[in-house]
Amino acid sequence: MHSDLWLEEKFEDFLGLKFKVEKVLFSGKSDFQTVDVVETKGHGKMLLNDGLVMVTERDEFAYHDMITHVPLFVHPAPKNVLIIGGGDGGTAREVLRHQSVEKCTMVEIDAMVVEACRQHIPQTAKDLDHEKLQLIIGDGVEFVKQTTEKFDVIIVDSTDPIGPAQPLFGEAFYQDVFNCLSADGIVVSQGESSWYAMEIQQSLLKVLNAVFPQSYLYSFSNLTYPGGLWSFTFASKQYHPVADFDATRVAASGLDFQYYNQALHSAAFALPNFVKKGLAGLIDNS
Amino acid sequence: MHSDLWLEEKFEDFLGLKFKVEKVLFSGKSDFQTVDVVETKGHGKMLLNDGLVMVTERDEFAYHDMITHVPLFVHPAPKNVLIIGGGDGGTAREVLRHQSVEKCTMVEIDAMVVEACRQHIPQTAKDLDHEKLQLIIGDGVEFVKQTTEKFDVIIVDSTDPIGPAQPLFGEAFYQDVFNCLSADGIVVSQGESSWYAMEIQQSLLKVLNAVFPQSYLYSFSNLTYPGGLWSFTFASKQYHPVADFDATRVAASGLDFQYYNQALHSAAFALPNFVKKGLAGLIDNS
Numbered sequence: 001m002h003s004d005l006w007l008e009e010k011f012e013d014f015l016g017l018k019f020k021v022e023k024v025l026f027s028g029k030s031d032f033q034t035v036d037v038v039e040t041k042g043h044g045k046m047l048l049n050d051g052l053v054m055v056t057e058r059d060e061f062a063y064h065d066m067i068t069h070v071p072l073f074v075h076p077a078p079k080n081v082l083i084i085g086g087g088d089g090g091t092a093r094e095v096l097r098h099q100s101v102e103k104c105t106m107v108e109i110d111a112m113v114v115e116a117c118r119q120h121i122p123q124t125a126k127d128l129d130h131e132k133l134q135l136i137i138g139d140g141v142e143f144v145k146q147t148t149e150k151f152d153v154i155i156v157d158s159t160d161p162i163g164p165a166q167p168l169f170g171e172a173f174y175q176d177v178f179n180c181l182s183a184d185g186i187v188v189s190q191g192e193s194s195w196y197a198m199e200i201q202q203s204l205l206k207v208l209n210a211v212f213p214q215s216y217l218y219s220f221s222n223l224t225y226p227g228g229l230w231s232f233t234f235a236s237k238q239y240h241p242v243a244d245f246d247a248t249r250v251a252a253s254g255l256d257f258q259y260y261n262q263a264l265h266s267a268a269f270a271l272p273n274f275v276k277k278g279l280a281g282l283i284d285n286s
Numbered sequence: 287m288h289s290d291l292w293l294e295e296k297f298e299d300f301l302g303l304k305f306k307v308e309k310v311l312f313s314g315k316s317d318f319q320t321v322d323v324v325e326t327k328g329h330g331k332m333l334l335n336d337g338l339v340m341v342t343e344r345d346e347f348a349y350h351d352m353i354t355h356v357p358l359f360v361h362p363a364p365k366n367v368l369i370i371g372g373g374d375g376g377t378a379r380e381v382l383r384h385q386s387v388e389k390c391t392m393v394e395i396d397a398m399v400v401e402a403c404r405q406h407i408p409q410t411a412k413d414l415d416h417e418k419l420q421l422i423i424g425d426g427v428e429f430v431k432q433t434t435e436k437f438d439v440i441i442v443d444s445t446d447p448i449g450p451a452q453p454l455f456g457e458a459f460y461q462d463v464f465n466c467l468s469a470d471g472i473v474v475s476q477g478e479s480s481w482y483a484m485e486i487q488q489s490l491l492k493v494l495n496a497v498f499p500q501s502y503l504y505s506f507s508n509l510t511y512p513g514g515l516w517s518f519t520f521a522s523k524q525y526h527p528v529a530d531f532d533a534t535r536v537a538a539s540g541l542d543f544q545y546y547n548q549a550l551h552s553a554a555f556a557l558p559n560f561v562k563k564g565l566a567g568l569i570d571n572s
Contacts, residue, residue: 006302014328016292016304042300059481062558195345195509221507221515221558223481228514229507259558263572267553272348272507272545286549 007038009053011196011226017053019043019224025120030112032164037120043224045121047088049113049159055088057123059223064124065260066220066268067232068094071153071186072101073249073265074239078152079103082180084140084168085190086157087113090124092133095155097255104133105149107140109164141167144176152182156189161200169204174211174235184238191217193227194275201231205282208235216241217275217283218268220259229272242266242286293324295339297482297512303339305329305510311406316398318450323406329510331407333374335399335445341374343409345509350410351546352506352554353518354380357439357472358387359535359551360525364438365389368466370426370454371476372443373399376410378419381441383541390419391435393426395450427453430462438468442475447486455490460497460521470524477503479513480561487517491568494521502527503561503569504554506545515558528552528572 005021020041028035036048044057055063068091072078079102081095087108095104108114114137117125128135136143140156154177161169168189177187189208192200194217201217208215212235222230234241247262269285276285291307306327314321322334330343341349354377358364365388367381373394381390394400400423403411414421422429426442440463447455454475463473475494478486480503487503494501498521508516520527533548555571562571 008302008304012328014306014326016294016302018294018302018304020300040300042298061560195507219507221481221505223513223515227509229509256559258560261556261559261562263556264558267556270547270549270553272550273542273547274347274544276547 007048009051009226015226017224017226019046019053026116028112028116030110032110035110035112035116037116045123047113047117047121050163052160053224054159055090055121055124056224057121060090060124061258062220063222063230064090064094065257066218067091067155067157067188067190069257069260070218070232070241070265070268071155071188071234072098074241074245075152075184075186076246080149080151081105082151082154083107084144084154084156084158085109085165086155088117088121088124089114089126089128091155091157092130093124093127096127096130096132099253101132105136106133107136107138107143109137109139111137141173144173144180147180149180150182151180152185154181154185154187156187158190160192169200169207171207171210174207178211181237186234186236186239189233191231191233193225194219194229194231194278195227197227198278201279202282204233205279208233209282212236214240214284215282216269216285217271217279219271219275220268242269293334295337295512301512303510303512305332305339312402314398314402316396318396321396321398321402323402331409333399333403333407336449338446339510340445341376341407341410342510343407346376346410347544348506349508349516350376350380351543352504353377353441353443353474353476355543355546356504356518356527356551356554357441357474357520358384360527360531361438361470361472362532366435366437367391368437368440369393370430370440370442370444371395371451372441374403374407374410375400375412375414377441377443378416379410379413382413382416382418385539387418391422392419393422393424393429395423395425397423427459430459430466433466435466436468436471437466438471440467440471440473442473444476446478455486455493457493457496460493464497467523472520472522472525475519477517477519479511480505480515480517480564481513483513484564487565488568490519491565494519495568498522500526500570501568502555502571503557503565505557505561506554528555
């Protein structure tokens with residue numbers, strides 16, 4: 001007899017997302033959070049932190065394409081890239097596909113996430129031993145405070161602003177991010193859902209506005225997060241994410257993507273009116 | 287004591303969407319399907335047909351804006367509009383906001399859906415007695431076979447291709463739709479989810495390709511349908527949905543939308559690569 005195993009992610013007190021589980025592959029509790037990897041029916045392997053779905057094999061390409069290729073195709077020559085978080089390895093995998101990148105530093109606070117993904121989700125973790133990747137297990141907040149390096153692109157691939165990721169949504173952190181970005185640097189950050197978490201988006205964008213001359217929001221469709229319509233923030237010292245985007249570089253790269261393409265790049269910055277109204281004064285999207 | 291009431295929409299055998307229910311407002315069984323209206327916590331009032339979420343007050347504007355305003359702003363002067371289905375009234379409500387529209391005919395097969403929405407969801411049903419609206423309770427398949435009218439825009443606002451809506455996904459129906467469209471007519475249809483139902487999209491687009499010279503898919507974010515990234519098909523005798531879209535007409539209309547805007551119009555036709563690849567040869571999206 002097989003047991004009928006389901007996991008349920010509750011969102012506030014009015015929504016639940018249930019996924020059929022075939023097998024629990026890993027369950028642990030780190031200093032920061034619970035970490036689970038399960039084999040699901042319908043979504044492949046799935047990583048959960050504190051019971052929240054982080055990554056599934058079925059749709060992770062959407063998130064990782066959009067958090068990575070948008071800033072890396074806006075910056076004309078990204079050589080030195082920093083990832084804060086991103087323990088599953090999917091963002092690093094996509095960053096390392098760009099020929100211009102000479103070095104990618106990834107600072108993940110939770111070794112257990114990295115190890116669980118190395119062992120069970122090679123689809124995302126496969127490039128964590130790449131020669132251009134420096135993987136640091138440590139606190140990203142401390143890292144950007146102390147580093148003397150300058151980065152062309154910083155990607156804040158964080159969990160929600162509860163638990164270990166909370167400081168990653170604050171102004172002190174982004175002041176340090178600004179300081180360790182090159183003069184034409186870009187920071188892109190996981191930006192939550194416009195349907196269900198606009199207050200978090202407003203709060204994060206207020207922080208970015210206080211630090212950066214330009215702030216934007218762009219969206220994509222995430223299959224397994226509550227709300228579906230998910231966002232990244234794009235804060236920039238110099239480049240406009242659409243006007244300064246040279247679309248010919250996408251074809252010239254020779255890269256083939258499962259989600260991202262040059263038309264979608266600009267389209268992602270076209271936001272529905274309820275988002276534009278909710279974030280009025282906080283975003284420079286035209 | 288309050289009971290802890292939830293409704294759950296199962297998708298295949300691997301996904302469940304659970305919504306907190308405050309109160310059941312209506313439950314009936316028509317000749318075609320079960321019809322329920324519930325007051326939810328978090329999504330306002332919700333209509334369900336055969337246990338599947340059709341409409342919620344919280345996000346219905348996204349669906350109704352995108353199924354309506356895209357074709358009505360591509361066609362330069364839509365005067366005579368036909369809606370097949372759309373029993374909740376939200377599509378008719380949006381069609382009737384366009385000054386150019388002289389007459390809107392709506393053919394809904396299920397009187398119980400219309401009555402339940404009239405009584406419990408005035409947000410969508412509020413214009414069902416509009417002087418320009420002719421509401422026919424009947425079979426849309428038969429209507430397009432027999433009518434001698436010509437329509438500028440036809441909107442197929444149907445449920446999934448199971449139950450009463452099944453013939454609305456077939457070639458015989460679309461041949462009749464073609465015949466009762468004006469020489470520059472457009473038909474837009476509910477087109478399911480690229481994440482979970484690409485086979486239905488492929489099947490529908492094959493039908494449209496067999497009948498129409500141009501077929502496209504466009505997407506938007508639906509909050510309460512499984513998959514989030516939802517689609518409409520756009521089949522056309524003459525107009526290209528982006529090249530022939532005169533964006534100045536949106537501002538000139540004086541209309542204000544919660545979801546739709548002129549930038550989003552074109553952006554909606556920029557599809558992720560996995561959609562473009564899955565529908566290769568079936569869509570004319572560039």
